[in-house]
Amino acid sequence: MSDRPKEIERSLTIQLLRTREAVMAHFRPLLQSLDVTEQQWRVLRCLYPDIVSDAARLAHDAAILPPSLTRILKLLETNGLVTIQRPQDDRRKVEIRLSPKGVEFIGNALPESRRIYSAVRQAVGEVRMDYLYDLLSETARLCEELSSALPDSAEGEATSEPRAD
Numbered sequence: 001m002s003d004r005p006k007e008i009e010r011s012l013t014i015q016l017l018r019t020r021e022a023v024m025a026h027f028r029p030l031l032q033s034l035d036v037t038e039q040q041w042r043v044l045r046c047l048y049p050d051i052v053s054d055a056a057r058l059a060h061d062a063a064i065l066p067p068s069l070t071r072i073l074k075l076l077e078t079n080g081l082v083t084i085q086r087p088q089d090d091r092r093k094v095e096i097r098l099s100p101k102g103v104e105f106i107g108n109a110l111p112e113s114r115r116i117y118s119a120v121r122q123a124v125g126e127v128r129m130d131y132l133y134d135l136l137s138e139t140a141r142l143c144e145e146l147s148s149a150l151p152d153s154a155e156g157e158a159t160s161e162p163r164a165d
Contacts, residue, residue: 026116034109039064039072044081047098048106055094081105 008014024038031041042062047053053061059069073096076082081102085095098106121129 023120026120027113030109030112030116034105037072039068040076043069043072043076044098044102044106047082047096047102048110049103050097052095052097055096058096076102 027041028038031038034041036044039062042064043058046058046061055066055069055073058064059066062069064072073082073084077084080099083097083099087093087095124132
């Protein structure tokens with residue numbers, strides 16, 4: 001694939017998206033068989049087995065924008081997989097958790113999910129996978145810190161750096 005321009009091959013965002021797609025290709029058949037979307041699965045997994053979360057924390061943990069999470073939670077609640085309660089002492093808050101049906105649903109799907117993760121981990125290698133997790137976490141942290149330090153950049157500004165799209 002050396003015929004591609006280096007600035008595309010060295011685009012972090014493009015490489016992250018390609019990697020995500022390559023990994024998710026192994027999980028999509030499982031999710032399709034469960035009749036859940038990738039986003040729904042992430043929400044359910046973040047609550048398994050007995051996590052109680054508020055909406056902001058769950059949106060962060062599942063890497064979902066809050067407006068999308070609201071829609072997803074309504075559907076998951078309608079399907080009986082999660083419960084959403086407002087504590088009596090503070091009606092502004094919500095407590096989101098898996099219902100017993102949700103715990104069973106995820107529990108039944110976990111063996112296949114773990115089998116897929118194991119295959120990916122074996123293909124990449126144990127040490128490299130651990131290093132990848134650490135590197136991605138550190139990159140996310142550093143980029144979040146950088147975001148707070150940099151002013152918004154002007155759109156269309158010329159740059160000699162690799163493309164950011």
